[in-house]
Amino acid sequence: MTAPPPRGGTATPGGFLRGLFDIAVRAAQPVHRMAQALPAPxxxxxxxxxxxxxxxxxxxxxxxxxxxxxxxxxxxxxxxxxxxxxxxxxxxxxxxxxxxxxxxxxxxxxxxxxxxxxxxxxxxxxxxxxxxxxxxxxxxxxxxxxxxxxxxxxxxxxxxxxxxxxxxxxxxxxxxxxxxxxxxxxxxxxxxxxxxxxxxxxxxxxxxxxxxxxxxxxxxxxxxxxxxxxxxxxxxxxxxxxxxxxxxxxxxxxxxxxxxxxxxxxxTPQQSLQAAAEAAGATGLAVYLLGDAIEGESRDVGRVHGAMARAVAQGRSSLQRPCVLLSGGETTVTVRRAEGPAPRGRGGRAGEFCMGVAEALQGQPGVWALAADTDGIDGMEDNAGAIVSPDTLARANALGLDLAGHQQRNDAYGFFSALGDLVVTGPTHTNVNDFRALLVL
Missing domain, CATH: 3.40.50.10180 (Glycerate kinase, MOFRL-like N-terminal domain)
Known part of the structure; x- marks a missing residue:
C-alpha cells in the first residue's frame, strides 16, 4: 500500500481507508491462529x-x-x-x-x-x-x-x-x-x-x-x-x-x-487495529491508535472523532499530520421515536458514527473518514458502513439532503446511499467489532 495523494489519483484517500479496513478484516479470519489453540484428539x-x-x-x-x-x-x-x-x-x-x-x-x-x-x-x-x-x-x-x-x-x-x-x-x-x-x-x-x-x-x-x-x-x-x-x-x-x-x-x-x-x-479488535496501523505506518503516515474498546452513543463518538481530526488538520493539536486515527469498540444507537410524516430511517452504528463525523468536520479540507462493521453488515442493512469526505456536506446540500433530519430519523443508510458513499462488502465471515479510521492530510 502506498501513501495516498492529497487529492485525486488512482489511490484515493477513500480507497486507502477501504484498504486499511480490508487488512483489518483479513487479520481477523479464524484460520490464522486456530492451529496452535487446538487440543489433541x-x-x-x-x-x-x-x-x-x-x-x-x-x-x-x-x-x-x-x-x-x-x-x-x-x-x-x-x-x-x-x-x-x-x-x-x-x-x-x-x-x-x-x-x-x-x-x-x-x-x-x-x-x-x-x-x-x-x-x-x-x-x-x-x-x-x-x-x-x-x-x-x-x-x-x-x-x-x-x-x-x-x-x-x-x-x-x-x-x-x-x-x-x-x-x-x-x-x-x-x-x-x-x-x-x-x-x-x-x-x-x-x-x-x-x-x-x-x-x-x-x-x-x-x-x-x-x-x-x-x-x-x-x-x-x-x-x-x-x-x-x-x-x-x-x-x-x-x-x-x-x-x-x-x-x-x-x-x-x-x-x-x-x-x-x-x-x-x-x-480480537486490537489485533485487527494493529494490522491496519502497521500497514498505514509503512506508508510513512503517523498512526494514532485511540483504543479498541470505545463505547458510547455512536453519533457522539463520531462527533468527538471528527472534532479531533479537524483540530489536527487546523494545526490545533499535538498530533502531527499527515496521519491516521484508528479506533474500535462497540458503540450504541438509541433509536429516536419517529415524529411527523417521515418514517424511521435505516442504518447502524457505523453509519451513525459517520453522520456524527460529518457534522463535526463541517467540510474540513484534507480529512476523510471510514467506519464499518467488520462482519460486513451495519445493523440490519446490506452495507458494512460508510465513508465521509471533505465534500460530503456540500454534495448532500446539492442533493437536498438534510443531515440533521437524517440524524433525527436514524437514517444513516438513506443519507450515505444517496451520496454513493456506502461501504458494501457482503459477509466477511468474521466479526471483531467496529473499525474506524480517519485520514488527515
Whole structure:
C-alpha cells in the first residue's frame, strides 16, 4: 500500500481507508491462529458446537486442521447468508445451520434445541469444541421457562433500540436463556470443553462474547432486573417474578461442572487495529491508535472523532499530520421515536458514527473518514458502513439532503446511499467489532 495523494489519483484517500479496513478484516479470519489453540484428539468423541457470524469460517478452518482419521461431528449456527463456500476437497463433517440476526427466529430456536440435545450422553473421555463469535446471542436462542420466542423477539428489539451497552444486553440475555451464560458448558459435563472464540466486545471478556454460553457468569438476576428497569423494558409477570426470586441464576465461577474448561481467543479488535496501523505506518503516515474498546452513543463518538481530526488538520493539536486515527469498540444507537410524516430511517452504528463525523468536520479540507462493521453488515442493512469526505456536506446540500433530519430519523443508510458513499462488502465471515479510521492530510 502506498501513501495516498492529497487529492485525486488512482489511490484515493477513500480507497486507502477501504484498504486499511480490508487488512483489518483479513487479520481477523479464524484460520490464522486456530492451529496452535487446538487440543489433541481425545480418546472418546469430538463434538463441535457453536454460534456466531464467524461460525461458518471457523468450521471450515477446523475441518482443514483436524486430522482426517479422527472422528468429528457437530452443529453450529450462523446468520443467514454468512456460510462461506466449502473449500474444494474439504469434508463437511460438521453441520452449519443458519438463522436470523439480530432478532432471533424459529430456526435459531431449533438449532439451540438440537445443540443442547447433542450434549446428552457425553463422557469424561469426550471433547467438546465450542466455536463462539459475535452474533451468537441472537442466533443461539433457547428461552427460559415462561418466555416464548415471540417474547424474546420483542425483548431483543427493545434492547437494540434502548441504547444499552453490549455487556448490559448480554447480562439480560444470559438470565433469560437455558443455553447462554455458562449453561451450554454445564450441559456438556463431564466432557472436556475447549472454547475457540472471536471477540467482538470491548475488553474481550469471554463471558460477554455471544453471552458466554461456555464460561461461568458472575452477573446476577438482580443485575439483569436492574438493567431492564433502567431502560424501561418489561417482561411477562411470571418471568419478572422469577428474576426477583433469583430462580433464573446462571452457573457461577467455581461451579464444578465448568472446572477445567479452556478458552482461546483466535481474533480480537486490537489485533485487527494493529494490522491496519502497521500497514498505514509503512506508508510513512503517523498512526494514532485511540483504543479498541470505545463505547458510547455512536453519533457522539463520531462527533468527538471528527472534532479531533479537524483540530489536527487546523494545526490545533499535538498530533502531527499527515496521519491516521484508528479506533474500535462497540458503540450504541438509541433509536429516536419517529415524529411527523417521515418514517424511521435505516442504518447502524457505523453509519451513525459517520453522520456524527460529518457534522463535526463541517467540510474540513484534507480529512476523510471510514467506519464499518467488520462482519460486513451495519445493523440490519446490506452495507458494512460508510465513508465521509471533505465534500460530503456540500454534495448532500446539492442533493437536498438534510443531515440533521437524517440524524433525527436514524437514517444513516438513506443519507450515505444517496451520496454513493456506502461501504458494501457482503459477509466477511468474521466479526471483531467496529473499525474506524480517519485520514488527515
Amino acid at each position: 481425545p480418546r472418546g468423541r469430538t463434538v463441535v458446537l457453536g454460534a456466531g457470524k464467524a461460525a461458518g469460517a471457523m468450521v471450515h478452518a477446523l475441518e482443514a486442521l483436524w486430522p482426517q482419521d479422527a472422528p468429528l461431528s457437530g452443529l453450529v449456527v450462523t446468520r443467514y447468508g454468512h456460510t462461506p463456500p466449502l473449500p474444494t476437497g474439504l469434508p463437511a463433517r460438521i453441520e452449519i445451520a443458519e438463522a436470523a440476526h439480530p432478532v432471533p427466529d424459529a430456526a435459531g430456536l431449533q438449532a439451540a434445541e438440537r445443540m443442547l440435545a447433542l450434549t446428552h450422553g457425553l463422557a469424561a473421555d469426550d471433547l467438546v469444541l465450542c466455536l463462539i463469535s459475535g452474533g451468537g446471542s441472537a442466533l443461539l436462542t433457547l428461552p427460559c421457562e415462561g418466555l416464548t420466542l415471540q417474547d424474546k423477539q420483542t425483548l431483543n428489539r427493545a434492547l437494540l433500540h434502548s441504547g444499552a451497552t453490549i455487556a448490559e444486553m448480554n447480562c439480560v440475555r444470559k438470565h433469560l436463556s437455558r443455553i447462554k451464560g455458562g449453561h451450554l458448558a454445564a450441559a456438556c459435563a463431564p466432557a472436556q470443553v475447549v472454547t475457540l472464540a472471536i471477540s467482538d466486545v470491548p475488553g474481550d471478556d469471554p463471558a460477554v462474547i455471544a453471552s458466554g454460553p461456555t464460561v461461568p457468569d458472575d452477573s446476577t438476576c438482580a443485575d439483569a432486573l436492574a438493567i431492564l428497569t433502567r431502560y424501561g423494558i418489561t417482561l411477562p409477570h411470571a418471568v419478572q417474578a422469577a428474576l426477583r426470586r433469583g430462580d433464573l441464576e446462571t452457573p457461577k465461577p467455581g461451579d464444578p461442572r465448568l472446572a477445567g474448561q479452556q478458552v482461546h481467543l483466535l481474533a
